Amino acid sequence: xxxxxxxxxxxxxxxxxxxxxxxxxxxxxxxxxxxxxxxxxxxxxxxxxxxxxxxxxxxxxxxxxxxxxxxxxxxxxxxxxxxxxxxxxxxxxxxxxxxxxxxxxxxxxxxxxxxxxxxxxxxxxxxxxxxxxxxxxxxxxxxxxxxxxxxxxxxxxxxxxxxxxxxxxxxxxxxxxxxxxxxxxxxxxxxxxxxxxxxxxxxxxxxxxxxxxxxxxxxxxxxxxxxxxxxxxxxxxxxxxxxxxxxxxxxxxxxxxxxxxxxxxxxxxxxxxxxxxxxxxxxxxxxxxxxxxxxxxxxxxxxxxxxxxxxxxxxxxxxxxxxxxx
Numbered sequence: 001x002x003x004x005x006x007x008x009x010x011x012x013x014x015x016x017x018x019x020x021x022x023x024x025x026x027x028x029x030x031x032x033x034x035x036x037x038x039x040x041x042x043x044x045x046x047x048x049x050x051x052x053x054x055x056x057x058x059x060x061x062x063x064x065x066x067x068x069x070x071x072x073x074x075x076x077x078x079x080x081x082x083x084x085x086x087x088x089x090x091x092x093x094x095x096x097x098x099x100x101x102x103x104x105x106x107x108x109x110x111x112x113x114x115x116x117x118x119x120x121x122x123x124x125x126x127x128x129x130x131x132x133x134x135x136x137x138x139x140x141x142x143x144x145x146x147x148x149x150x151x152x153x154x155x156x157x158x159x160x161x162x163x164x165x166x167x168x169x170x171x172x173x174x175x176x177x178x179x180x181x182x183x184x185x186x187x188x189x190x191x192x193x194x195x196x197x198x199x200x201x202x203x204x205x206x207x208x209x210x211x212x213x214x215x216x217x218x219x220x221x222x223x224x225x226x227x228x229x230x231x232x233x234x235x236x237x238x239x240x241x242x243x244x245x246x247x248x249x250x251x252x253x254x255x256x257x258x259x260x261x262x263x264x265x266x267x268x269x270x271x272x273x274x275x276x277x278x279x280x281x282x283x284x285x286x287x288x289x290x291x292x293x294x295x296x297x298x299x300x301x302x303x304x305x306x307x308x309x310x311x312x313x314x315x316x317x318x319x320x321x322x323x324x325x326x
Contacts, residue, residue: 015167071133177225216253
């Protein structure tokens, strides 16, 4: 599926949220699937809405707490006549039983109320599906939490692995949080680059530089979205949490004293070559005015909402200290 196809698909179709497998599963009747979160999602013909997912649909991948990322279905693989293990309650045959971590017996069935240590296991034949969206994948990193996702859902059930979403409102929500999809022609999907089997999968990693730094960045992302306060929307991979007051001095992380900045802008900010005026305008040191990419930022308004959490007194302090060296 090439960029033209993706752009056309983006104009219409449905929207879904996919619940990742593993420890996020509420009920224990199904053994789960091998998902590679940034690439594909696997499900089968026992899952609600399995027939409705199609190429071009918008998908938000979620866990039990928040949205992990978003993309468009570029390819849908169908694998007929697959074997699947399914567990059932020993008493009523339901798959809706839960595992208990502090009580015995180990399992308790929600429908009939009985508890047991070992469920009945059966092998069934299913059609398996794998939805691929890696070419358009954009990380969300908690930009939308569970409550916000619920507000965008067309289903009130918390138990569905594949939930229908309001496509227009979901697109509006992720766009408002700084997400930008590839432009027409920029994604080449004439042949999928990743094989069907991806042993072990892959995951993005974040290096923890200071204790609490990841939590600080997460809090800023939740507050402002994936938006550099100076340059605007940016990929999640280049956004960093910046302190208006040096962490080495305060040893604390306060959202009121933080900004999300692109990595290069963050370096300039910490080096005293860029600051924010009390009126929330970008100011660039005279020594940078020969660099068009940075001189163009001079005087621009900060990319933060009107109800921002910034402590203006701290902004004034940073501005005064920084410009005094110019």
